[in-house]
Amino acid sequence: MFLHALSEQQKTHFFDLAQQMIVADDMVAEPEVAYLDRLYWEAGLVGRAGLGDVEAAVDLSIFDSLKARLVVTVELLIIAIVDGEYHPKEAEYANAMVAQFGITPDQHATLCSIAENAAQALVDMRNLAD
Amino acid sequence: MFLHLLDDSQKRAFIALAGNMVTRDGRADSIEVAYLKRLMIESGLGRDLGDISSSDSVEPGLFASRAAQCAVIAELLIISILDGTYDDGEAAFADSLVDVFGLSSSDHAELCRIAEDAAGALSKMQGLVG
Numbered sequence: 510m511f512l513h514a515l516s517e518q519q520k521t522h523f524f525d526l527a528q529q530m531i532v533a534d535d536m537v538a539e540p541e542v543a544y545l546d547r548l549y550w551e552a553g554l555v556g557r558a559g560l561g562d563v564e565a566a567v568d569l570s571i572f573d574s575l576k577a578r579l580v581v582t583v584e585l586l587i588i589a590i591v592d593g594e595y596h597p598k599e600a601e602y603a604n605a606m607v608a609q610f611g612i613t614p615d616q617h618a619t620l621c622s623i624a625e626n627a628a629q630a631l632v633d634m635r636n637l638a639d
Numbered sequence: 640m641f642l643h644l645l646d647d648s649q650k651r652a653f654i655a656l657a658g659n660m661v662t663r664d665g666r667a668d669s670i671e672v673a674y675l676k677r678l679m680i681e682s683g684l685g686r687d688l689g690d691i692s693s694s695d696s697v698e699p700g701l702f703a704s705r706a707a708q709c710a711v712i713a714e715l716l717i718i719s720i721l722d723g724t725y726d727d728g729e730a731a732f733a734d735s736l737v738d739v740f741g742l743s744s745s746d747h748a749e750l751c752r753i754a755e756d757a758a759g760a761l762s763k764m765q766g767l768v769g
Contacts, residue, residue: 510640511764513677550643551681576768583764619767626760630753634641634713637749638706 510587510627511580512552518571520552523581525567526606530585532563534596544591544631548584569609578610579620586624591631640717640757641710642681650682652701653711655694656736660718662693664726670765671721678714695732697739708740709750716754721761 512520527548531541549555572578585606589599607617642650657678661671680686702708712733719729737747 510760513680514768547643553683579764579768616767619763623760623763623767626756626763630640630713630756630760633749633753633756634709637746637753638644638709 510548510551511584512548514576514580515552516577519577519581520554522567522569522571523584524549524552524554525565526581526585527588529563529567530588530599530602533589533602534594534598536596538592538594540592540632540635541588543635544588572610578612579616582606582610582612582617583620583623583627586620587627587631590624591628593632641713642678644706644710645682646707647683649702649707649711650684652694652697653714654679654682654684655692656697656711656715657718658693659695660715660729660732663719663728663732664724665728668722670762671718673765674718674721674761695735697736702740708742709746712737712740712742712747712750713753713757716750717758717761720754720758723762 512523515523524545527545531537531545546555572581582603586603589595589603612620642653645653654675657675661667661675676686702711715733715736719725719733734747737750742750
């Protein structure tokens with residue numbers, strides 16, 4: 510939803526993180542995959558996306574602006590909750606990212622609120638349009 | 640946010656409708672224009688807002704699927720409320736398209752809720768990252 514704010518290289522690294530978030534709770538929910546597909550489309554990477562090693566560490570230094578770090582975090586939060594559940598392992602993964610990115614508690618709370626709005630809109634649209 | 644539900648010809652027609660919605664209230668607010676530009680980029684239609692033609696009508700049958708109809712209305716509603724107001728002219732335009740598509744009043748109400756959630760997410764994100 511907000512990937513237009515990232516550079517091409519940042520988008521590639523973001524998708525490595527997104528794949529890690531999707532498997533963080535040891536389940537791959539269909540709504541999560543659907544949203545990931547939508548993000549690939551938004552990023553212009555449909556059919557060109559690589560499948561990263563979800564165990565491999567991602568170099569976070571590529572996200573060298575606060576804006577990029579906030580965008581990455583909110584998109585990961587949307588992925589985490591778009592299936593209607595915020596699993597403790599997903600929260601643990603998100604919290605680790607928040608800490609590594611130096612995001613403040615106030616910013617984190619706002620990002621959670623944004624993610625809730627966005628996920629709700631996505632879920633409601635899927636239910637309506639299907 | 641939902642343009643992935645449209646095919647290329649539908650995207651082009653939608654952008655013309657969006658161009659009309661942006662100026663419907665007699666002014667083009669920066670947040671509406673910014674969102675329109677983002678939609679153009681997502682659609683693969685470039686970044687030049689000067690390329691946008693404005694239309695207040697749709698070719699019957701172009702948006703034949705329910706998913707496409709819902710996506711068009713939701714995106715137009717998002718554009719119309721992003722600036723914090725829902726002008727009478729904007730509402731009349733949205734209402735006319737809802738009628739053309741034959742969507743029910745409950746569908747319309749649900750699309751308004753979806754647009755409010757999506758616009759809320761977009762506005763809060765803009766407030767956070769600028």
